[in-house]
Amino acid sequence: MEIIDRYKSMNKHKWRIMDGIFYYLWDYEFVPIELISKKANLNVGKVESILRELSDEKMVENKTTEYLGSTFTFIGLSVYSLHRLVRRGKIDMIGKKMGEGKESVVYNCYSEKYGECVIKFHRVGYPSFKKVKEKRDYGTLHFSILTIRSARNEYNALRKLTGLAVPKVYAWEGNAVLMELIDAKELFRVRLENPEDVLEMIIDETRAMFLRDVIHCDLSQYNILVNPEGVWIIDFPQSITKEHENWEWFLRRDVENVLNYFRKTYGIEKDINEVIKYIRKE
Ligand SMILES: Nc1ncnc2c1ncn2[C@@H]1O[C@H](COP(=O)(O)OP(=O)(O)OP(=O)(O)O)[C@@H](O)[C@H]1O
Numbered sequence: 001m002e003i004i005d006r007y008k009s010m011n012k013h014k015w016r017i018m019d020g021i022f023y024y025l026w027d028y029e030f031v032p033i034e035l036i037s038k039k040a041n042l043n044v045g046k047v048e049s050i051l052r053e054l055s056d057e058k059m060v061e062n063k064t065t066e067y068l069g070s071t072f073t074f075i076g077l078s079v080y081s082l083h084r085l086v087r088r089g090k091i092d093m094i095g096k097k098m099g100e101g102k103e104s105v106v107y108n109c110y111s112e113k114y115g116e117c118v119i120k121f122h123r124v125g126y127p128s129f130k131k132v133k134e135k136r137d138y139g140t141l142h143f144s145i146l147t148i149r150s151a152r153n154e155y156n157a158l159r160k161l162t163g164l165a166v167p168k169v170y171a172w173e174g175n176a177v178l179m180e181l182i183d184a185k186e187l188f189r190v191r192l193e194n195p196e197d198v199l200e201m202i203i204d205e206t207r208a209m210f211l212r213d214v215i216h217c218d219l220s221q222y223n224i225l226v227n228p229e230g231v232w233i234i235d236f237p238q239s240i241t242k243e244h245e246n247w248e249w250f251l252r253r254d255v256e257n258v259l260n261y262f263r264k265t266y267g268i269e270k271d272i273n274e275v276i277k278y279i280r281k282e
């Protein structure tokens, strides 16, 4: 419950300081205290003492080089993104943690607008991202930016897929994506009575997604949910479009994962080339 506890311990000044860090994240990995101070409209001394407090709470990481700078931790970025969703009236209550993986933490939540839903906090390459310093036109790609991009990519893919068998997506802020709660179980947890039908639904869905120019890139029994009504595909941060030069390889790998699973688990044999031909058919 760390995110919720931290959220509760925030106050106006702390939010303003986090606004300042967020604003300059694209230009600095460690945002200079002077800039935070200006943006937050608080004097440097005050900002420094609050940054120290936030660092004790593991919300930010401070670093002194030629200047004192500050950046978000995963918890800090998540709490701040939650705050932005609340501020926009998108979510009213955060509930239980539903799952935690290396690339995300997922919570149940409630929104007056959308009812029961799910909030997914992304965390790409944390904390080992420090090894992957890569120069791009706007500077260093650091944890926060990579993570925000991952959330944005998932949000954009889900929007493109509206109406297909994916969660409806409601909002994106920072590293958080707010989406519909799907009341279903991961494919690998269930013993299907009609595996042929389910496999067909998955292939049809992959084709429908492909027609909208989305290739999942991590399709597997872990990212497919099933219930008596049908199948749902989740988890799109790494999805690509046909603009990607290796899209054919990724599509093939997705299909291969699914076919392998159904062969091993249910003994269903399907020719991968036929399936791919069907998916790519105009
Ligand atoms: N919209 C949703 N409705 C219901 N459950 C969901 C939803 N989104 C995610 N989940 C649950 O949370 C788990 C993790 O979500 P997701 O697959 O999107 O993240 P992940 O990046 O795979 O995390 P990991 O790092 O564990 O791989 C899912 O396996 C599923 O159980």
Ligand SMILES: [Mg+2]
Residues within 6 Å of the ligand: 222, 223, 235
């Ligand atoms: Mg997953």
